[in-house]
Amino acid sequence: MRLTTPTLLLDKKKCLGNIERMVKKARENGIRLRPHFKTHQSAQVGAWFRDYNIDAITVSSVRMARYFANHGWKDILIAFPANVLEIDSINELASRIKLHLLVVNVETVEILAKNLRHPVQLWIKIDTGYRRTGVLANNHKDLNKLLQKVQESDKFQFAGFLVHDGHTYKQTDTYAIQTIHNTSVYLLQLLRERYSGQFPNLQLSIGDTPSCSILHDLSGIDEIRPGNFVFYDLTQQRIGSCTFDDIAVCVTCPVVAKHPRRREIIIYGGAVHFSKDALPQGDSSLVYGRVVEFTNDGWTSPVPGIELVSLSQEHGILKASPEQFAKYNIGDMIGILPVHSCLTADLMKGYMSTDGEMLEHLSGVPQRELVSL
């Protein structure tokens, strides 16, 4: 198949390698892997996990939960503060799968208790340092209130405490990531001690890609929920979560113009393909992607001397060394590793696997086929 427009390529072998390593690590640590499917959002990529006996997954919206439920997944955690406005969709889902919801505030628990028609697994989101959302781990007053409300309703089975250490994404040092992870595990274990009398089966769930990729010892918790590891990207390579060769997605973009004097190559590939996420460089410039060369069965590591340095809506600008500049002609396709694969996949709305298969992404599924109730 001849590609003519920006296309997201997916290297199935690399992707399966990434899945396999994470499955093995979870098994060695004796914990459940509940992969976050928000990175790929693809029924077909999701199905690859089934071969590794994965049967419980994480998503970040009710819409995503419906999509994967429609594709046969029966145990789904929506790892996002429950959106009570979607109660009708939540009830529909809870009637047919084992649905896990996440709460932060007492008000949410009260609204859910009043409006749920089927029981759900309820997790409390704990904040151990990321400061996006969640109850602070030492805020026992709010936790007591929440747990009391949870106990008052027969609609909830209290599942446990859940953390997302998003602040590991800002680190590039194993020791810093280890420290963040240890802190979270320690704080979660204190919570388990405090509340296990009341809830003997409560579980601890944690789940950022850097910790799960870099650290060997993931003991002390019950479940990990990494997502990005399925593809990885330049951000994860910089953090140390993966090598360049583990990055399983690559955007291929047509060359549409060349500027010899300043050695810039204009590609059809912009913010509507890559997103505006960038890697800050030492000199405070930004890089939006790195160029690879295509091989018979995939692509190389990034080549030196050429980088994606600017994006507008549909244009990208590559800055190149004389050798790299000379290599590319108008009408060539250039392969570019993305800075943030989750956002790139969401924008690209589908994949072509390196063996020629077309794979869907939820963002390319028409709204009308997955209308919310």
Add this chain to the structure above:
Amino acid sequence: MRLTTPTLLLDKKKCLGNIERMVKKARENGIRLRPHFKTHQSAQVGAWFRDYNIDAITVSSVRMARYFANHGWKDILIAFPANVLEIDSINELASRIKLHLLVVNVETVEILAKNLRHPVQLWIKIDTGYRRTGVLANNHKDLNKLLQKVQESDKFQFAGFLVHDGHTYKQTDTYAIQTIHNTSVYLLQLLRERYSGQFPNLQLSIGDTPSCSILHDLSGIDEIRPGNFVFYDLTQQRIGSCTFDDIAVCVTCPVVAKHPRRREIIIYGGAVHFSKDALPQGDSSLVYGRVVEFTNDGWTSPVPGIELVSLSQEHGILKASPEQFAKYNIGDMIGILPVHSCLTADLMKGYMSTDGEMLEHLSGVPQRELVSL
């Protein structure tokens, strides 16, 4: 209709007001308005322009050209360096509409000359200072070469010289924008003088929203191609292109969590809804959107004391004053003006107009309904 998830609202009255002002300005200056449809990418919004006798439009991809051609537009300029890989789609379009292409390099002209099966209008992209792409206005050597190639083929009708002054987006001062515009008009007029003997009908086209919105005198050229003005956004308000009350789109987002101690409100609304474009503040912090209040027939100007300060994939964090924080409860909808309406609309994939009509966006049209040849 009860909204339950992030939804892009479109105020039709504001939008028509924006269209009307630009139509009037073009008429007063005696020039053609060829609006850029990449901002709305909507058949329905496009149709609103017809009532103002607009019959020629600008788009930024072959796919967008096909979409609007399928919706009855017959005179379409693809204001993006021609992607020769899409020659089959280009030929199909050229067979049924008056198609305008843009070129920067001789190689592109050669490939087009060899492969076009129907004549097209050909524009040369000129760079008058933005430095994204285009032939430098004083590079007569390259221009001569390009024009010679254009003349050698019967597939081309040379249309003229085209500029996009994207560097006006970095200005917040009318004088700076006036200077950029004057420079471009002057350089384009020098080109007209130089080449009008050879091409007596050559036209001059220019088209950034800041210049077209702020300046009164747009004489000396033949055509303007602004796009963003149809909706405007916080970026254009800061530049001075519009007032807050001209901004015609607003994302409404559910409140999913509240953090009283740090007065932060978590909304369902993240980078996959807004894009990561941000407005840098005086203290070097970033703002991703400003909050408005809903009224009977639309929304207010931004209210002080509450701002969208952080985005991850699906989460947004609003920082609020005590008064603003107290106003919002779990399950409320909050209206937020976007920083960059083009990218927000592309991500949201459709609109709900303030009179309840659902309007499509090309990014929500299934790929299979608009497959490239």
